Amino acid sequence: MLNQVIFLVFGMISLALLLNLWRLLIGPSLPDRILALDTMFINSIALIILYGLLMGSPLYFEAALLIAMLGFVSTVAVCKFLLRGDIIE
Amino acid sequence: MSHLIIAPILLPILTAILIMLPPIHYSPMRRRWVSMVSTVILLILTGCLLWQTQTDGIAFYALGNWQPPYGIILVADIFSVSMVCLTSFLALGAICYGSAGEDEKGSFFHPLFQFQLMGINGAFLTGDLFNLFVFFEVLLIASYGLLVHAGGKNKTKAAVHYVVLNLAGSAVFLFSLGILYGTLGTLNIADMAVQVAKLPPENLMLVKSGGLLLLIVFALKAALLPLQFWLPATYSAASPPVAALFAVMTKIGIYALLRVYTTIFGEQAGPLAGIASDWLWPLGLATIMLGAIGVLASQDLRKLVANLVIISVGTLVTLVAIENSAATSAVMYYTIHSTLVCGALFLLADVIGAQRGKAGDRLVPGRRMAQPALLGTLFMVAAVTVAGLPPLSGFVGKLMILQAAGTPSQQLLLWTIVLISSLMVLIGLSRAGSVLFWRVSGNEAGPERVLPLQAFALTWLLLAAPLMVVFAGPLTELSFAAAEQMRDIQTSITIILGDAASVGEQP
Amino acid sequence: MESLLAGCIGFLTACGVFLLLRGRTFPVVVGLTMLAYAVNLFLFSSGRLTLQGAAVLGTTEHYADPLPQALVLTAIVIGFAMTAYLVILAIRARADLGNDHVDGKLPGNQMSRKESR
Amino acid sequence: MRVTPRFSWLPTPYRSVLLLLVWLLLNQSIEVVHLFFGTILALVIPWISAKFRDPQPLIERPFLALRYILRVFGDIVTANAQVAILILGPQRKLNPAFVRIPLDLQHDLPITILASTVSMTPGTVSADVYPCHDTEPDAKEITQRWLLIHVLNLEDEAELIATIKSRYEAPLKEIFQC
Amino acid sequence: MQNWIEWAVAFFLLLGGSFVLIGSIGLTRMPDFFMRLHGPTKATTLGMGGILLGSIFYFSLQQSVSVNELLITIFLLITAPISAHML
Amino acid sequence: MTLLWILLLPLLGTLVPLLTANWRRSACAMATAIPPAFALMILLYHASAVFAGESLRYSLAWIPLLGLDISIRLDGLAFLFSLLILGIGLLIILYARYYLSEQDSMPRFYAYLMLFMTAMMGIVLSNNILQLWFFWELTSISSFLLISYWWHKSEARRGARMALTVTGAGGLCLLAALLLLGQVTGSYDLDVILASGAVIQQHSWYPLILVLFLLGCFTKSAQFPFHFWLPNAMAAPTPVSAYLHSATMVKAGIFLLARFYPAMAGTDLWFLLVSLTGLTTLLVGAYLALFKHDLKGLLAYSTISHLGLITLLFGMGTDLAAVAGVFHIINHATFKASLFMAAGIIDHESGSRDMRKLNGLWHFMPITATLAMVAAAAMAGVPLLNGFLSKEMFFVETLQQHLLGSLSWIIPVLATIAGIFSVAYSMRFIHDVFFNGKPKGLTKTPHEPPRYMRMPVEVLVVLCILVGVAPGYIVGDLLHAASLAVLGTDVPEYSLAIWHGFNVALLMSIVALAGGALIYVNRKHLFDFQNTLPGVDAITTFEAAMKLLAKRCQQIYGWLDNGSLQRYLVFLLMAIVVLAGLPLLQLDTLFGGRPELPVDAVNAAGAAMLLISAFATVVFHRQRVVALLMISVVGLMVSIAFTRFSAPDLALTQLSVEVVTIILLMLALFFLPHKTPKQSSPTRVIRDIGLASMVGVVIGSISYAIMTRPFNTISDYFLANSKTGGGGTNVVNVILVDFRGFDTFGEIAVLGIASLGIFKLLTRIPVFKPSSDGEGRPWALERHPVLLATVSQSLLPLALMVSVFIFFRGHNLPGGGFIAGLVTAVALILQYIAHGVEWVKSRMNVEYQRVVAVGLMVALVTGVASWVFGKPFLTSWFDYFDIPILGKIELASAIAFDAGVYITVVGSTLLILASLGKMTTSHRPVHTEGI
Ligand code: NA
Numbered sequence A: 001m002l003n004q005v006i007f008l009v010f011g012m013i014s015l016a017l018l019l020n021l022w023r024l025l026i027g028p029s030l031p032d033r034i035l036a037l038d039t040m041f042i043n044s045i046a047l048i049i050l051y052g053l054l055m056g057s058p059l060y061f062e063a064a065l066l067i068a069m070l071g072f073v074s075t076v077a078v079c080k081f082l083l084r085g086d087i088i089e
Numbered sequence B: 001m002s003h004l005i006i007a008p009i010l011l012p013i014l015t016a017i018l019i020m021l022p023p024i025h026y027s028p029m030r031r032r033w034v035s036m037v038s039t040v041i042l043l044i045l046t047g048c049l050l051w052q053t054q055t056d057g058i059a060f061y062a063l064g065n066w067q068p069p070y071g072i073i074l075v076a077d078i079f080s081v082s083m084v085c086l087t088s089f090l091a092l093g094a095i096c097y098g099s100a101g102e103d104e105k106g107s108f109f110h111p112l113f114q115f116q117l118m119g120i121n122g123a124f125l126t127g128d129l130f131n132l133f134v135f136f137e138v139l140l141i142a143s144y145g146l147l148v149h150a151g152g153k154n155k156t157k158a159a160v161h162y163v164v165l166n167l168a169g170s171a172v173f174l175f176s177l178g179i180l181y182g183t184l185g186t187l188n189i190a191d192m193a194v195q196v197a198k199l200p201p202e203n204l205m206l207v208k209s210g211g212l213l214l215l216i217v218f219a220l221k222a223a224l225l226p227l228q229f230w231l232p233a234t235y236s237a238a239s240p241p242v243a244a245l246f247a248v249m250t251k252i253g254i255y256a257l258l259r260v261y262t263t264i265f266g267e268q269a270g271p272l273a274g275i276a277s278d279w280l281w282p283l284g285l286a287t288i289m290l291g292a293i294g295v296l297a298s299q300d301l302r303k304l305v306a307n308l309v310i311i312s313v314g315t316l317v318t319l320v321a322i323e324n325s326a327a328t329s330a331v332m333y334y335t336i337h338s339t340l341v342c343g344a345l346f347l348l349a350d351v352i353g354a355q356r357g358k359a360g361d362r363l364v365p366g367r368r369m370a371q372p373a374l375l376g377t378l379f380m381v382a383a384v385t386v387a388g389l390p391p392l393s394g395f396v397g398k399l400m401i402l403q404a405a406g407t408p409s410q411q412l413l414l415w416t417i418v419l420i421s422s423l424m425v426l427i428g429l430s431r432a433g434s435v436l437f438w439r440v441s442g443n444e445a446g447p448e449r450v451l452p453l454q455a456f457a458l459t460w461l462l463l464a465a466p467l468m469v470v471f472a473g474p475l476t477e478l479s480f481a482a483a484e485q486m487r488d489i490q491t492s493i494t495i496i497l498g499d500a501a502s503v504g505e506q507p
Numbered sequence C: 001m002e003s004l005l006a007g008c009i010g011f012l013t014a015c016g017v018f019l020l021l022r023g024r025t026f027p028v029v030v031g032l033t034m035l036a037y038a039v040n041l042f043l044f045s046s047g048r049l050t051l052q053g054a055a056v057l058g059t060t061e062h063y064a065d066p067l068p069q070a071l072v073l074t075a076i077v078i079g080f081a082m083t084a085y086l087v088i089l090a091i092r093a094r095a096d097l098g099n100d101h102v103d104g105k106l107p108g109n110q111m112s113r114k115e116s117r
Numbered sequence D: 001m002r003v004t005p006r007f008s009w010l011p012t013p014y015r016s017v018l019l020l021l022v023w024l025l026l027n028q029s030i031e032v033v034h035l036f037f038g039t040i041l042a043l044v045i046p047w048i049s050a051k052f053r054d055p056q057p058l059i060e061r062p063f064l065a066l067r068y069i070l071r072v073f074g075d076i077v078t079a080n081a082q083v084a085i086l087i088l089g090p091q092r093k094l095n096p097a098f099v100r101i102p103l104d105l106q107h108d109l110p111i112t113i114l115a116s117t118v119s120m121t122p123g124t125v126s127a128d129v130y131p132c133h134d135t136e137p138d139a140k141e142i143t144q145r146w147l148l149i150h151v152l153n154l155e156d157e158a159e160l161i162a163t164i165k166s167r168y169e170a171p172l173k174e175i176f177q178c
Numbered sequence E: 001m002q003n004w005i006e007w008a009v010a011f012f013l014l015l016g017g018s019f020v021l022i023g024s025i026g027l028t029r030m031p032d033f034f035m036r037l038h039g040p041t042k043a044t045t046l047g048m049g050g051i052l053l054g055s056i057f058y059f060s061l062q063q064s065v066s067v068n069e070l071l072i073t074i075f076l077l078i079t080a081p082i083s084a085h086m087l
Numbered sequence F: 001m002t003l004l005w006i007l008l009l010p011l012l013g014t015l016v017p018l019l020t021a022n023w024r025r026s027a028c029a030m031a032t033a034i035p036p037a038f039a040l041m042i043l044l045y046h047a048s049a050v051f052a053g054e055s056l057r058y059s060l061a062w063i064p065l066l067g068l069d070i071s072i073r074l075d076g077l078a079f080l081f082s083l084l085i086l087g088i089g090l091l092i093i094l095y096a097r098y099y100l101s102e103q104d105s106m107p108r109f110y111a112y113l114m115l116f117m118t119a120m121m122g123i124v125l126s127n128n129i130l131q132l133w134f135f136w137e138l139t140s141i142s143s144f145l146l147i148s149y150w151w152h153k154s155e156a157r158r159g160a161r162m163a164l165t166v167t168g169a170g171g172l173c174l175l176a177a178l179l180l181l182g183q184v185t186g187s188y189d190l191d192v193i194l195a196s197g198a199v200i201q202q203h204s205w206y207p208l209i210l211v212l213f214l215l216g217c218f219t220k221s222a223q224f225p226f227h228f229w230l231p232n233a234m235a236a237p238t239p240v241s242a243y244l245h246s247a248t249m250v251k252a253g254i255f256l257l258a259r260f261y262p263a264m265a266g267t268d269l270w271f272l273l274v275s276l277t278g279l280t281t282l283l284v285g286a287y288l289a290l291f292k293h294d295l296k297g298l299l300a301y302s303t304i305s306h307l308g309l310i311t312l313l314f315g316m317g318t319d320l321a322a323v324a325g326v327f328h329i330i331n332h333a334t335f336k337a338s339l340f341m342a343a344g345i346i347d348h349e350s351g352s353r354d355m356r357k358l359n360g361l362w363h364f365m366p367i368t369a370t371l372a373m374v375a376a377a378a379m380a381g382v383p384l385l386n387g388f389l390s391k392e393m394f395f396v397e398t399l400q401q402h403l404l405g406s407l408s409w410i411i412p413v414l415a416t417i418a419g420i421f422s423v424a425y426s427m428r429f430i431h432d433v434f435f436n437g438k439p440k441g442l443t444k445t446p447h448e449p450p451r452y453m454r455m456p457v458e459v460l461v462v463l464c465i466l467v468g469v470a471p472g473y474i475v476g477d478l479l480h481a482a483s484l485a486v487l488g489t490d491v492p493e494y495s496l497a498i499w500h501g502f503n504v505a506l507l508m509s510i511v512a513l514a515g516g517a518l519i520y521v522n523r524k525h526l527f528d529f530q531n532t533l534p535g536v537d538a539i540t541t542f543e544a545a546m547k548l549l550a551k552r553c554q555q556i557y558g559w560l561d562n563g564s565l566q567r568y569l570v571f572l573l574m575a576i577v578v579l580a581g582l583p584l585l586q587l588d589t590l591f592g593g594r595p596e597l598p599v600d601a602v603n604a605a606g607a608a609m610l611l612i613s614a615f616a617t618v619v620f621h622r623q624r625v626v627a628l629l630m631i632s633v634v635g636l637m638v639s640i641a642f643t644r645f646s647a648p649d650l651a652l653t654q655l656s657v658e659v660v661t662i663i664l665l666m667l668a669l670f671f672l673p674h675k676t677p678k679q680s681s682p683t684r685v686i687r688d689i690g691l692a693s694m695v696g697v698v699i700g701s702i703s704y705a706i707m708t709r710p711f712n713t714i715s716d717y718f719l720a721n722s723k724t725g726g727g728g729t730n731v732v733n734v735i736l737v738d739f740r741g742f743d744t745f746g747e748i749a750v751l752g753i754a755s756l757g758i759f760k761l762l763t764r765i766p767v768f769k770p771s772s773d774g775e776g777r778p779w780a781l782e783r784h785p786v787l788l789a790t791v792s793q794s795l796l797p798l799a800l801m802v803s804v805f806i807f808f809r810g811h812n813l814p815g816g817g818f819i820a821g822l823v824t825a826v827a828l829i830l831q832y833i834a835h836g837v838e839w840v841k842s843r844m845n846v847e848y849q850r851v852v853a854v855g856l857m858v859a860l861v862t863g864v865a866s867w868v869f870g871k872p873f874l875t876s877w878f879d880y881f882d883i884p885i886l887g888k889i890e891l892a893s894a895i896a897f898d899a900g901v902y903i904t905v906v907g908s909t910l911l912i913l914a915s916l917g918k919m920t921t922s923h924r925p926v927h928t929e930g931i
């Protein structure tokens, strides 16, 4: 039973990712795209966690953790670029 | 096992690190002297290593004590060690020249220079294909840094081309590594030779495409037609001591070609034996001609020298394509000769340019030189050497090349091309020399003089030309020994992988 | 699965190559990055594909080939260093030469409308 | 309010506790060895990174803080439910708007927490805090700061402002005693 | 007992998955930028929470209690609003 | 051994003038003369033996592997030439002492001269043909130096370069010929080669060898059509001409003909080529000589014609002809050298060499005039002078040959005609210079030269007379020995009598004398006729040819290399397609039999996203920020793929590198245009698409072929030994820090070097700060948003904690120093972003390059530490310790190494990003080393 559920959720998240990608492609504004990318990062955390579940191994946890920690930084960098052009000043 | 084998890699990086740290970091003088002294030590150590290799034969150094084929090994045979010696000899000249003031025209000259030495020596010594990739990257990234030393539009422009091309080249290298590992299941060059020998037929063609991709990588490094276009701009733009050191970089490509195609794809490789030669032979000859044309086309001395480098590359590649010991030994002697003289010429072009005022090293009438006798003599020596005329080292190289030719048809082609090209070089050099030294306008010379360190560097490099003739006997014997050793794959494999491994049996 | 991955590798390579052949430094950088992805996947795939076989002893019974992974790791790091250098070089070239064309000069037809800085 | 820590060797006690917790979470065990190293790290790391911390008001009422957190969690759940409905429901009924909220808080940390909370909770996203230090040359003299929030579906502005101030800002003032 | 946990896992996973999906739908569907902002910032937080809880339960049923997924939640709670705010 | 000294002494002689440079001129000249004088003595000491028909040998191994030995052979021919070279050389030294003016650098001249002398001696003495070539080329070089001695004169420069080019080309042909000879005979030893004439002449390569060989000789000896360089070499100081162009250099080719006579001569081809070339040269030279107004020009062409004469003699192939040739070598050397010196004296004392100006010098310099006239008479072949004898022999030989079958009578006729002309120009040399009225427009009034300047001429003229009067006594033995050496076998009967009775040859001589007189008297008409002919100036033609060559080369080069990176890349990529693609064509099936893994929907979706985002990157590549977002999706998908295919370490690394790269590119984009203008033409785009897809197809298929093939690898060893040998369960990490730690060592070196290089690039960069972004919106005012600032502060300790965790678990679980380092670096960069440089610098003022150095040092020291235990570099060590309360703890050297990695990564990443970030601030990176 659980596996079916996992695959179902897999499907949901993949769909979500595809929707994000769609937003990323159509934009229209740059902030839209950045938001979409940020969301993709977060959703991919879910994806990785699910992989972990599927393979029943906790080895992939760090990957998720890293995305949670660093994905945010890259988003911030892009936002800063949008706001100021100069990221470090 | 003797740690001497790894010294040529560790000493430079240690020096580089020390130069970056206090207290040495603070004063230019300290940086210079540490760099120079360390290079002298390096030269001595490599000399000892050569002696040891000559007496004890092939030796390998298993890093982390992980035995081949599992661990990375460094292999010291006469050829590789001689190349390392050559590098440190050249480096000493270049560093001394640089220490005359060029080094302060930008940051981190000496560290980058030492890192580059580390990379070059590593590339010569390693016996592992992926490790070769790593050392290629080390020497490349260092060369990127050195290329832009002292700044300037030309340097930047040349650097962009150089870097992009080499990044593409690295990608190709990784592709071919992937193919070779995916089919042979190993990375150790000797072990690859063994695996190739017992390769199942359905994998032959894959291995072939992998092996030929390597050809692209090394041809790019060696500046073989049609991948040589980056060289003239890069070498003529680079700061003189850097250009002098670069003179050995193309030779690494040649060395890699030789190493890979004589070992992995040697006679034992059955259907894959000598897959590269069909390409190397014509391309090499074409490269020679192109270089000769370039020599006559050059508008300034640096470009001319760069094209001389290209000629030497073409010659060496052609020799690599002739798969016999005579040719291989010719490769060794000619490599040493051409590297040193081209390095010297790059330095010479700089001092000449400096004394000719705003004419620089362009082949146009210019200001009278302050030291025409000194520079003229040095130029004459260099020119005679590089043109392959007696009484300097070039002619020995030329004799070895002409005697190395294999079949009569090869011989005819090779001789024609080599002789014609050397005539063109003779014409080009006599033209350049007479314009630079004899077509003087005005009588007053400028204030520039050759500094002691520069003079030392020039003489140091040019001294090799006569010495290589005087000691041509032992040198040729050494190179023949090196060639024999390199071509005797079975022995080296037995030394590296033990008696069990053999390239004899077929599946 | 193999065919799928191979297809992706091929496509990434093609995209990378196409961008590599553009005239300006930035697309070239992007192209090389893309090519690097392709290369890494290629090198990785030379160890064959394995599901649920992370090469951590005691976590599974059949392990993926760890060697290509290690090689790719090295390749990634080196690739990063190289890309970084190229990017800065691009900046330097733009500053020195006044444009961001890979040849340092805009092709003839463009000379007229030279980019403003 | 208090800015300077009680002990110099322990600049941020709550942060250290958090770090120890994180370490144990990471290692997923409470063995002695992990406790040992965790404690060391939990003491050393704040001490190292102390320089990178502008003086901020310290938590005075930990239990209040705990309650606040729980409340926010609850709100998040409800907020998500509501937003989900709004998203899936027809859009023309929505009435998005920007709202400025005058702040009693003056310090960065509490304001940050408030803003984050607002972003997490029903139909609101905090967009900007102004005036900021850069626009005002003499940043110290800022008396009144505003929080600009975007509301997905605004019914009554005044009520919304009141809720936020009472439900979130007030407890924060309590916690930090400012 | 076992069964009970399995149900919980399934429930949380489904909950999380659907919220993630809803958030992304919002991102796609909403007419203007600031409205799109709402979807991800919230839905994803809860969605992630759900999935992480699911995984916590799952691994607890696999081996000893596993709670380190909480960390991810902490990070997300700290960082998610910032990205929203910066935009 | 003494033989070697004959060669070594002149070599040492090159140093003498340089060492004695600041002595008095005479002293310097004297000192310079000593070594060759000694050499001459040694030579003469061997005379008796040589005349007895012996040939003395000495040999010394030099480069045995190439068959190049120092090998000397002193036989009659060598003796004869050595005598000429040393003897005339000494006279030249004396002569030059007075000829050279104060401002000419005499030491330089003498040094070149001695070098040349050495080279010539080397040629004539060598018994190894490679050694012979060695010295042959040396003559080209040293003659280049001598001819260009007055380099400020353009004709000197040009003449020298022309001579070098022609003789150099010849030298290369000769080299080829000699190497082929060596291959044919299996030895480069002259003795062997001379002994195996039959073998050579039967060999199929003989024609090729002969042609190349003769090209070498003829270029050197200025034989038609390669004669043109010689007259232009007259720009050299007269001593040089006197030496090179009478006795030595030009005779080198002749010497070679004589030397290889036994090996090469005797075939029809030889006859044809050599004799006809000689004949043509003889005629052309004799004819043109008459019309030269320049004294030296006249002598130059007469030299050409006499060389032709000798060549013709050797071409005839009869033994007697050879003897005559040898004899004429001697005679020509003597009278031509003296004539050149006389001409030099005239030039020196009257300031001109133009025979239209020079007239009636008899009144000014009677003695010199007499000497010159005698020598000229010898040249003309007047009886009782040496020239007469050899010319007689020549005429006799022309009468006895049958080269052209029934037309053979033409040769003596032409010979006579040539004789006529040589008489004519000799008469002109005498009459037009010393008589024929008064000098016209000379700058100074001519007078006799200094006593010792004339002496060399006197000596040579006396020799001419003596030989002419009593040939047998003077040159008999010498000639015999030389001829013996040339012929190898026994010398035929010949008499050196002055009077052979009244015969056809004598008649020919008389005709020549009479006809010459006649022609000279009516030279007016001939000159007019000659002036109507179009005159070709060799030098301008040559220069034009050289210029054209250079121009063509430039065209070819420019056409090949247009300086466009795209073209270079296209070559590279085509190479990939060809070299990697062709083998695939021979691969019958890609699929290798290894079963494929099943594809599920999720992977399909992932692949789809990968492809879409990659494609989008290409599509949006002109809007750079968007392209950046797209490619980071690609990166994300790649790392997810890594997770999917059981490579957690890769996923972690890819992710963290991803983030750093994005920050880097964002930083960079500030300094670059945000949009790429549309540039490529459609055709170019199509070409690129085509090329790209070809490369993609090749790579894709290869990767599929590999993935579906079974294979066995060394990796099993790593899996087996990771725990026991490396002390870690995460095999990937153990490979990185232990099995292949050396790669990682190089890898962090690369990272460190890159950061240094980047710092270097950023110093002294001319920067600029765009006031608005691509769309032209002004930047927001808020520098550091409050929320970001606060959160980033609280995030830092967490990040540090996590990186410590990742670092330590790396050895046994995914993670490790590299990833930990990147996490730390990113956390710190976040501080820069959130608070700015000023804020961070005030809290953490570190020079990151030091950090890099320290990191590398840690790794290096860890590696070297294993030497202490007598183990190779980077040998790992680990052990488990039981600590009371804490329990079992593992310590491993790998951890120290990984620490080095960690530090290096942090240092490099910060050095790269921070330096770039600081560009817009007051803390821009500058070259501060030279403190
Ligand atoms: Na590592």
Ligand code: NA
Residues within 6 Å of the ligand: A086, A087, A088, A089, F916, F917, F918, F919, F920, F921
């Ligand atoms: Na900045």
